[in-house]
Amino acid sequence: MELTQVKGNTYVLSGWKLQPVYVLPEGRCILLDSGMPNARGRIEATLKQAGLTVTGILCTHAHIDHASGNAYFREKYGAKVAMPAGEAGLCVTPLSVAAHVVEINPARVLQDLSAMVCPVDVAIAPEEDMVALCGVPFRVIHTPGHSPDHAAYVTPDGVCYVGDALLSGRDLEAKLPCSFHPMTDLKTKPRLKGLDCSAYVVAHRGIYEEI
Secondary structure, three states: OEEEEEEOOEEEEEOOOEEEEEEEOOOEEEEEOOOOHHHHHHHHHHHHHOOOEEEEEEOOOOOHHHHOOHHHHHHHHOOEEEEEHHHHHHHOOHHHHHHOOOOOOHHHHHHHOHHHOOOOOEEEOOOOOEEEEOOEEEEEEEOOOOOOOOEEEEOOOOEEEEEOOOOOHHHHHHOOOOOOOHHHHHHHHHHHOOOOOOEEEEOOOEEEOOO
């Protein structure tokens, strides 16, 4: 896993997916999503090599590859977790996680996806278009559809992390159908247009100057 600069204090961890990191003073950082359970060690090692410790997590949505490190980093480092309120509600108990993962046997969900269970320090309401985490203001773009309350974020450097609101290349084919509710997904995607951001990070997978 590599840590590379996108712009200013906005970096990205490159692995199976792209995961932005916003760097703060004094060796602290905010993760935009926390990754898969088996990615924690690689994330920690890469950040440690860069002299960084996780102090916050700004999560796009409650899927295993985006939210499974929330509880781990919160418990180990005291990281504050922020995510859309509708997604936070899915992460209250193992049963609440299982309730919205309809394509997997519930018993397997309880076993495999319980890592997503985590208290949330900041629940972002649907009407909020800004969120402050660890003293840093991020713009919130509500893009439900891929998941019930998915959100994209714009860092203070003008870099937009679209999460899974958009997919590209190999992963677009691999993840079809790519939305929880296709009609809502199509309706909210246009909110990403006209943002005038300097870069757009797509979790699955690419960094683009325009979309």
